[in-house]
Amino acid sequence: MTKQIQVKNGKITAVQAKDVTHSGGRGEPFHDWFPYLEGYSSQFVKQIIxxxxxxxxxLLEPFCGVGTTPIALAQLGISCGxxxxNPFLVELVSLKTICLRMKPSGRIKAAETIQTLKQLIRNDSNTAKSDxxxxxxxxxxxxxxxxxxxNSFKQILRLKTLERKLECDLSKRFMRIAVSTSxxxxxxLRRAGDVRFKTEKELLKPIPDILELVTEKLSLIQSDLNLNGLPNEQEIVFLGANAKQLHTDAMPSFDGVITSPPYLNGTNYIRNMKLELWYLGFLNSKVDLQKFRQAVVTSAINDVSRASGLVVLDEARDVVEAISQDCYDKRIxxxxxxxxxxxxxxxxxIWGQVRxxxxxxxxxxxxxYGGVHVPTHSVLAAVFESVGFKLEDETVLRKRHSNRGAELSQRLLVFRK
Known part of the structure; x- marks a missing residue:
């Protein structure tokens, strides 16, 4: 049994490290549809609750990712906005939400729909024209x-042709997610922190067939649909694309927040999913990729624009000046x-949204960066306190390490409005 978070005098004192990573949720319904390495498990969400x-x-989730927080909350009878x-992730969460809210009869029909899709891929994928x-x-x-x-590229183009011909909206949704996540x-390419090209040694291992991968993903989704007892009463509501556009003067309607913002570690959350965004039609030119970078919270080198760094908060001034003294890239x-x-x-x-x-x-x-430690947790705590929040708790969830072996950490900060 998974070890629960330990709490003493209102303070979190311990947590099982694997629960705060994506691997901790393997095997959970809806969790394995897309391997989001930056995510955590539903068990972690439940422990925080x-x-x-x-x-x-x-509750409010400003950085939803693959939807672990709202899905876990729904299973606890809690609604989430x-x-x-990332529109690929929005589409993924939307399909998970649809499946979660299906009645048993609807899940049976959806499973039959997926079975028809698998048959379509087996029979028509090799003869369809390229899109x-x-x-x-x-x-x-x-x-x-x-x-x-x-050959893989041709198969992907044929799968898109099959997808476009589908008349049933749910069939199309299943097909889009099964292909894009494969x-x-x-x-x-491969995921190793960021997405990069495989090395010659890595390419010696056979690359899986895209048709087999898509069929396997459809079977996984089908299996999750067959599970009994998934609740469907709670609301999971998409509030908008940008956490930076949450209304500050809104009527507070949320009982709190559970989220994981982008880490300030250079990971490019948009570029890492450019293949998925391309296949789904969200990227049609290089300019489109730039538009998404402008919308995200700046956390990677490639997110930096001419406007970046023009405003330096007092809470971050010391660390920004320290890095400016000796850095290998002026964008850092x-x-x-x-x-x-x-x-x-x-x-x-968030302050405007929560009670x-x-x-x-x-x-x-x-x-x-360049030997200069960026205590993101400390600076972020100061930033939230400057808005009016009070830091109530800070827990080291697990130890991490930089590419050069420097010790880092993953932490849970708990504020109170």
Whole structure:
């Protein structure tokens, strides 16, 4: 049995490390549809509820990702409003929500729909014509860079043709998610922190067939649909794409927050999902990728724009100046300054959304650049307190390490309005 969070005198004193990573949720319904390495498990969400909340009815998730928080909350009888800037993830969460809210008869029909899709792929995928629009958009987004072997690319174009011909909206949704979540494994890329090209040694291992991957993903979704007892009474509501646009003067309607903002560690959350965004039609040119980077909370080098770093919060000034003295890339201090500037905007939005006395629980990690430690948790705590929140609790969830072996951490910050 999973070890619960330990609480003493209202303070969280211990937590099982695997629960705060994506791997801790393997095997849970809806969790394995997409391997979101930056995520945590539903068990972690449930433990936070037990430790820090008293009968919440409706929580806010400003950085929804693959939907772990709202799905876990729904299973506890708690509604959730969320924002998420990545439209691929929004579509993924939307389908999970639809499945979660299905009545037993609806799940049976959905499982039959998936069975028909698998049969369609087996019978028609090799004879379907290539989708010319998707092929054209690939050139517009990626130019001449090859992310797939020729046969895999042709199969992807044929799958898109099959998808476009589907008349049933639910069939189309299942097909889109099954293909998009299988693309990376069928490509010449791999996830290793960020997405990168496989090495020659890694390419010696056979690349899985895209048709088999899609069929397996459909079978996984089908299996999750067959589970009994999934609740469907609670609301999971998409509030908008951008956490920086939460209304600061809203009528408070949420009983708190459980979220994990982007880590300030250079991970490019949009670029890492460019294949999925391309296949789903959200990327048609290189300009589209830039638009998404402008919408996110600045946390990666490639997020830095001309406007980044023009505002340096007092809470972040010391660390920005320290990095500016000796950094291997002039964009780094701008990235750090931009991150905390954006997170203050998010904090102000959260303040306007949650009721007085509500817990705001944030999973965050620190980072290091050029030997300069960026105590993200400490600076972020100061930023939230400048908005009016009170830091109630800080717990080290697990130890982490930088690429060069420097010790870092993952922490849970708990504020109270």
């Amino acid at each position: 037990d430790a820090k909340f008293e009968n919440p009815k409706n 969320y924002t998420e800037v 010319t629009l998707l092929k054209t958009s690939y050139s517009g987004v990626f130019g001449v860079v090859e992310y797939f072997r020729e 693309l990376l494994e069928a490509s010449l 201090p701008k990235m750090v300054a931009g991150y905390f500037e954006h997170m203050k905007i998010v904090a102000e939005g 007085s006395g509500s817990p705001v629980c944030i999973d965050i990690g620190d980072s290091i």
